[in-house]
Amino acid sequence: ETGVTQTPRHLVMGMTNKKSLKCEQHLGHNAMYWYKQSAKKPLELMFVYNFKEQTENNSVPSRFSPECPNSSHLFLHLHTLQPEDSALYLCASSQDRGRGGGRDTQYFGPGTRLTVL
């Protein structure tokens, strides 16, 4: 257990569905991340939130909509997805200590395996 939980662990949805992925961290961190891992591809960073503010959007299509209501929770709202969006979606958190330095090891959740039909 890393202190980062994700629900659901598996999700199957049609292209017209709307669903949400949830991530919760119990580590007292202030930064949270969404990553996507497609089959046989490296992890790709999607979004970064720091103190509830989005600081990175890695050119992610608008059918993926993140929400960070507080530093402990992160959501990824999904709508009108495509089959190629099928992937493992990973959440991570870290303690951001700013540009002055300090370590901010990212701790990952177990992921949500998403299948889009």
Next chain:
Amino acid sequence: DAKTTQPPSMDCAEGRAANLPCNHSTISGNEYVYWYRQIHSQGPQYIIHGLKNNETNEMASLIITEDRKSSTLILPHATLRDTAVYYCIVRPATTSGTYKYIFGTGTRLKVLA
């Protein structure tokens, strides 16, 4: 683009030391080297990180060359449960101050019985 180079795969006999190399020849002076591993379809697991000095924890040892252009992760007594993809990451800074990891394709380590 990833700033590290790792061999795509390695085998190691159970009980022996597994030495996983990583090349990061363009590393900057204030960049850390991080190692994670990912067991099939699970989230990446943090292993160890370092800046200049060699580091050791309960999972592994990290040896960084003096010029910092390469490093080696050592699992001293590999077990079957160490079979995983191992990622070496150099951590760059972003304008926001939140560090962004760039994952490459890693090394697929297979521990053989």
